[in-house]
Amino acid sequence: MDLNELFSSIETTMLARFKESGFINHSGDKGENREEFLMDFLKNHLPKRYGVTKGEIITKDGSRSHAVDIIIYDAVNCPVLYAGKTSILPIEGVYGIIEVKSSLSKAEFDDAAGKITSFKKLAPRDLGVIATREYATVHRASRPFGIVFGFQLSGNSLDSLKDNWMAHSHAVHDVNFFCNLVCVLGKGLLRYESVNLTKGEKNLLLDTDEFVNLILTAHKRLQNSEEQDEVLLRIVKEGAEDRTFGRFFTYLLIMLTRMKLNVPDLGRYIDPELPISVVRE
Template identity: 35%
Template structure:
């Protein structure tokens, strides 16, 4: 039996179903029909059971939300949909393998819309190293970026060549990490990235790609799409979902992931404040000129001794201490014992009290003595109490 013949029949059925959908006058019904036809095929035991199929939005623990995605391939076994109903579905990005944008006729405008949708999904992934726990062991790993495929039932008075030119013009101003993994036009062909003679399909391969290629597979296009979809899904290894990150979300500031930098209050104000981007940038610049210290060293510098009962792993964890003026610890101040811990003068002279924030997975400890009003901004819509 020739497997290609089977998929040629499937392709013909999809085209037939799409032609039937063109009889629907309401665009909403038409869109649901074309997406449903592809989803129904993939859902009919054509994908391994661990891959679920949905539609909707994808969110990150930084409070970001993607544009609406036509088809979302998510982790059915270990993933955690935040909201799942027949009409509204929301997935954490850690549960998503990739997305498929489904189009009727792939014009230049529709191509650009699909590309922006895919970019909105790919931009949710963290670029840095992520710490996570699996069983009794703690790991670090790079968060995978979801793949993105554009699937169209046909052209729109254009050609695969003109679409490739349009894609190339869009990619000229975009980072490679946001580029689509494949563009598919049913019964016409596909557009892929290449590096020399090798096809670049995965996100990692695309980062090393140098050109675009058009492959006119014609009636075998669907076979190539399906096999590539299975490969991309299988090769994407998701990390465990940590919903605690969504309970107290971080924020992306100038491309940096920042956490625990908000929740400050000021005298005579009901507003809630956070450290602003200028101060975050100041910390990052300062960290380039100093070495990390252990938590053990920080405690000794702050208090002159170690608290009882702390575990060795805690004491040896590394952090950045923001201390450009080399402030003394509390015991180094001659009259520290006579001062209450809330004394403003002590705060201005010593390493305590201090606040800890996280930037790109690294801990930064900032003594209150260095906080200035110019380093804070009010959080829109947040009030204390």
Template identity: 30%
Template sequence: MPRGSTRPSVIFTAVLDAAARQLHIASSEAAAFRHTGIRGDERAAALASFLRRHLPSNLGVAKGEAIDFLDRRTGQLDILIYDADMAAPISTQSENVLIPAESLLAVIEVKTTLTQNDLNGCYMASRKVRAIRPFKQSFVAAREEGRPAEDGNFRCMYIVFSYETNLSAEDWLNKEFKRLELAATSVKGKLNLIDVVYVLNRGMIRPAKNAGKTNDKDELNMFLEFYLHLVNFLRREMPRRPAMDWQAYSSKTSRGWLPLAAPE
């Protein structure tokens, strides 16, 4: 979208609005299942299906774990977005993949109705994501206003996507932000462990920016901003990643080699 544009493309907006409606429909259909785990899986699958259709083909979208060269793992995550050109999954099972940390670009945890316990769990999970070491370095937080970027490190966007929240609509942004502060405190972490909280029927919060926006007039308008925020991050982050060296995942490859005499 060119700089200075006062509004997004009408057609592009219509496509994203239709996608948001489909997610609402998928959420309603998932309610037919009694088991909360099945309902959650169905709603996560609906979002993953949308992302597969609308993100570039060189990006993988799957459920599973990421692992680093020291065998540290993230634990199971609802949706992983990874650079499929850099590396195929180390392991692909019927429902989950295991990918190298170097290819991990974004994580989306999907919730049906967002609660304080959900946010506490997401902050704990995000700490595990930050603890892995891609390229033997760290995932870092987004740049904060007035502070320089941390050169030589990489980012993995962490998103909480929820279909609903158990908070009332009145003053929702401030109440949800307060819960985020409590959740960060519960794990002795910073607010910026989570980059985005998006609630489909309410709006979006960016914790590190202390900023939020509600749907207000149009129930679906924030889905466009959510999508563009994710896509713009992926576009910026992917070129920063160097080529992957698979030898980091092997044992000391320089050892065990024996000198051989050339034939006379």
């Protein structure tokens, strides 16, 4: 059995558990069980430096996120401020979120995408300070990601879902706040791609920083009347079917390994006038 076959088997098992959960009548319990299918896998298979939980995310000015289905956070440096049935975490320690939908209709996609946009608007762009024995340096944390994950479609297709995502992106307008990936088990994925028509190259456009930097560079060159390559940004549909989950997990790992967060400075949550904490390495 190769890796593709392994992930195909995992996907089959996950979809079987999803169908079994349909026997539960209470919609809240049913939804929680389906979120836990994915959460359990991520807890057991992501590197241990990544924590996985559900709950709320808080900023140092007291703003709170919605109740997030799955939060992926820095398990080494991020304190969990509350650890009941749901957790509360400081936003500086959060890599990103996954919104899980049992049936991904247009309305459910719009709901999930809107929650991701609202979450991303909470993310600070503060500098962190890292000190070693020789020098001190400043670091700006990676922008967080947001993923929509569905167990099945509902009265739509990946093509119509692609149109929904394009419409949402146009409405949001700012690439800082776009979704990063859409996944539907047994069907496939949607993701952004950059196509350099001048060089004849195309590249995955998964993480938020890369997307933002691409747009900012193009705007800067336009303002300076500099010559630039012709680049097309587009949403790509991957009809991966029973190999969808393997690609989802791979793309998630790609995003996570490219990111670097600041260590949450809880002193400034308690008193904004306290000096910035310096992380020593």
